[in-house]
Amino acid sequence: MMPVINAKRLIERLHALGQTGRHEGTLTRLAAGDADKAGRDLLCAWMQEAGLEIGIDRIGNIIGRWDPDGVSGAPVVMGSHIDTVIDAGIYDGCYGVLSGLSVIEALKGSGTRIGRPIAVVAFTNEEGVRFAPDMMGSLVVAGGLETDGALATVGTDGETLGNELRRIGYAGQLDPMDLRPHAYVELHVEQGPVLEAEGVNLGAVDTLQGISWQRIVIDGTANHAGTTPMRLRLDAGVAAAQITAALDGLARAMPGAVATVGTMRFVPNAINVIPSRATFTVDLRHPDEARLQQLEQDLALLLDGLRANGYLVSAERLARFEPVLFDQDIVEKIETAATARQIGCRRMTSGAGHDAQMMARVCPSAMLFVPSKGGISHNPQEFTEERDLIAGAEVLMDVVRGLCA
Amino acid sequence: MMPVINAKRLIERLHALGQTGRHEGTLTRLAAGDADKAGRDLLCAWMQEAGLEIGIDRIGNIIGRWDPDGVSGAPVVMGSHIDTVIDAGIYDGCYGVLSGLSVIEALKGSGTRIGRPIAVVAFTNEEGVRFAPDMMGSLVVAGGLETDGALATVGTDGETLGNELRRIGYAGQLDPMDLRPHAYVELHVEQGPVLEAEGVNLGAVDTLQGISWQRIVIDGTANHAGTTPMRLRLDAGVAAAQITAALDGLARAMPGAVATVGTMRFVPNAINVIPSRATFTVDLRHPDEARLQQLEQDLALLLDGLRANGYLVSAERLARFEPVLFDQDIVEKIETAATARQIGCRRMTSGAGHDAQMMARVCPSAMLFVPSKGGISHNPQEFTEERDLIAGAEVLMDVVRGLCA
Structure with a gap:
């Protein structure tokens, strides 16, 4: 049986997650706050439904792992984050996490045989709005910041991240640095106008700009x-x-x-x-x-x-x-997968920072972008067509399947 | 007997006037306020001491006139204003008025024969800080604004100019447009760095910039x-x-x-x-x-x-x-007088607005500038050397003497 992304479920979950942290029409889900807890709870419930083994590490990263019997080795990991900026859209970060979950469900549900475990991760505090620096969960995984130092970070409201993670029930036991993937792939909305302007439906991100x-x-x-x-x-x-x-x-x-x-x-x-x-x-x-x-x-x-x-x-x-050069092999796999599905694809650079740039320090990594209307992001106007969202998840699935073959 | 400017008295008066409106070290004498009344009272007392005939017009302009027996015709008028900006220096405006008074005193005291009356005027609300527009007293004299309209102007504090002039006792009876001088000459600190930078002690202002x-x-x-x-x-x-x-x-x-x-x-x-x-x-x-x-x-x-x-x-x-072209004859008289006194002089443009630009609409007018340290003005740091202040008053006296010969 061919694995197929459940498009309806992916879109419904994007909208459901986009309702957590919504107040008077405005979506704000800052890291380790009450709204973030609501989003995390929803995500964990879905991971559980999917039969994943859920792990929480000390910095609060949530890892949902599909670990079939008789399969071993470092996992192929997909992911992103579910925290948001103030007055956010519903796609940024969430799309990468929920697509990863959809990919595992599709592979699992179709009985696809895999040669490695597969996991999806939601990193803590990617946005950096409440706690600095941003991309904190993946930075700690990559060894770029001590876990204890990160937990001691004082937020804009005077609370420490460590206390807040305990308060919302997401201070886990795992050592963040134990997550050493075989490969990491992140699917994200572009946050820029290039794909839309050129009428291309997928970006194979081969570099991440230095800033x-x-x-x-x-x-x-x-x-x-x-x-x-x-x-x-x-x-x-x-x-x-x-x-x-x-x-x-x-x-x-x-x-x-x-x-x-x-x-x-x-x-x-x-x-x-x-x-x-x-x-x-x-x-x-x-x-x-x-x-x-x-x-x-x-x-x-x-x-x-x-x-x-x-x-x-x-x-x-x-x-x-410094700029990040993503893994050439994964980038080629993305292009090949897109071509096989007759989806227009171009190589591109990410102008924004992403968890993938931290993961690139510890394993072969790359990113996929789908078009973003008007290049708008960090904004309620953020919008990507459903067909582009689904196409991105399908290519992600093909790439992950290849990586864990 | 040669007329001589009483240097000591001019300097003392500048400092005495600079004390009215001083509060916690800061000098602010906004048009038609209590501090302005104090300054006006002081000025009128000095005019009286000098034996001048004091007239107040409806817009509050103060005219001190030396009208010797047997002398007739339109007066030669000197002047400027004594209102200030917020946190002002002691020279701007006041120097022109007090120098004019000194000139009349010197001419009068030396028994100099004049062919026309001479007057010194302090115009109301030149700065325009409290009431708009600026240069209001001279604008009304020049017919550029109706007296009643000007009096109805509402200040930044909600009071009208007319009420405030009545309150401080300076709503006079004269028609502002009755002041039609034979010539008008205004002495002022430069408010720019040109004279100081070039080491020249006097500016013969032949134009006033358009803005x-x-x-x-x-x-x-x-x-x-x-x-x-x-x-x-x-x-x-x-x-x-x-x-x-x-x-x-x-x-x-x-x-x-x-x-x-x-x-x-x-x-x-x-x-x-x-x-x-x-x-x-x-x-x-x-x-x-x-x-x-x-x-x-x-x-x-x-x-x-x-x-x-x-x-x-x-x-x-x-x-x-629009730019103002000052009277060439007066400008030449300024140059001639400066040269006769061996005072370095250059022609120049005024970059700022002055009452003289309004008076130029109704009579031959020009201005004299003395150097201003660092070009600083509208600021407590405003400073001009005493010898430059005196030299300017002396040249003003010579020019006025020539104009009323």
Whole structure:
């Protein structure tokens, strides 16, 4: 019997999980809060229904494992997370977890023979809204953060993650670092407009961009806008504008690069006063570490140019992640599976961070993207067509089946 | 006997007037408030001491007139204002009024024969902090605003100017438009860094810049900073930055022009979101109307370029004043007087607005500037050296003497 994804059940579960943490029409399911408990309980009930062995590790990651008799070795793991941002959509994270569950159900229900255990995991605190850093559950699994340190993290509301996990009943006994998969595959909505814009239904994610965030402060000299000749000015606003425009040009000239100045503040911010200070953030991303470093150097040179002209300039690093190169073999398996099902597929880069980037440190990993309407994410408007959701789960199933053959 | 400015008295009066409206070390003397009454009372007492005939017009302008027997004709008028901004320095406005008084005292005391009456005026509400518009007293004199309309103006605290003038005892009987000087000369601190930077002690102000203020709103599209390729972006922040940098370049390329983007706001102003909206102000100034219009057209073209690229752009006019060309004859008299006293003098433009620009509508007018340390004004740090203050008053005296010969 051919394994088939139960499309209706997958969609119904997405909507049911999207009702937990909903308050006055708004969906918010922050890590280790009451709404997260409701979502976790629902997920565990479904895993139990599916006959999975449920394990909870010390950082609260939920692992649902199908471990048929006579099958051994490290599991092939699918997953993502079910915590959300504030005022979220219903797909982000949840789709990856529920698709993984659907895949196991389909394989199990069809009597498919597998050569390894298969598991689906919901990682704790991927969003990082309540507890920093984000991608915390997978980071701990990957050994990038001590479990005890992560549990001691104080949230925005003053509670520690450890206490909150105990309170909601999800402080487990397993050692997070015991999860060492044979391979990890994460299915996710794109959170960007590329697939939709190109009319392609599946992305085989072969890289995850490196991210460099900096806060720049430029100090010039405030002065009267009418009486200060141009040659006597040290206009911090103009300096910030030149950097903003130049970064845009640099990113456009380098294939694969993106650069964004998302925040900007002038001081004193008065119509007839030359700005004395401009504070802004720079978000640089590239899938290739050398290129990302090139962009950072270009920015540093631009800032040095301002210093040479008399400005005081400081740059503070806010975040820095190296790019991730996903496993070529899994990426090829994704492409092959998509082609076999006649689903349009392209290789692509993930611009956002995902649990898969942490898992890539400990096992061969890759991701699949399905289109996201308008590229909207972290927003109630987030939407993916059902046929794309199902097609993504089917390709995931084919890939996992191949990985545990 | 040669007329001589009483330097000690002028300086002492500047400091004494600078004490009225001082509260916990901060000087604030808003138009027609209690502090303004205290300053007006002090000024009138000094005018009385000097034997001047004091007149108050309906808008509260105070005119102190020296009208020797047998002398007739329209008066030569000096003046400025004694209201201040919030947290002001002691020079702005007051220096012009007190110097005018000193000039009359010097001429009178030395028995100098004059061919016309001489007067000094303190105009009501030049700063416009409490009541809009600014330069109100001189605007009413020049016929640019009806007296009754001006008196009905509601201040930031809900009181009308008319009621407040009555309350403090400065609602006079004279018709403001009856003041039709033979000539008007205003001495002021520069409020800019030009004289200090060039080591010149006097400015003969031959023009007053035209001013064009606009508020620009650029709407693009918000999107994920990591997942939206550069070619699919409509980044309102980058568009605003390009305009800001381009305006700076345009002003630098046009002698006499200044351009300032003083305020800037991004929406949503988040580090990893492409700005959907940028709102900013543009302050353009030039002493020549055709050049100012050229700058406005250049800006309009830049905005049209954005529209052609898909942005929604709106531009709202916030203020517009045509440039003022001061009286060439008076300007030459200023230069001649400065040269005769071996005081370094240069012609210059006023970047700020002054009562003289209103008086220029009704009589030959010009201004003298003395250096201002660091170009700082509207600020407790405002400072001009005593020798520069005295030199300015001396040149003013010589010019006025010539004008009423």
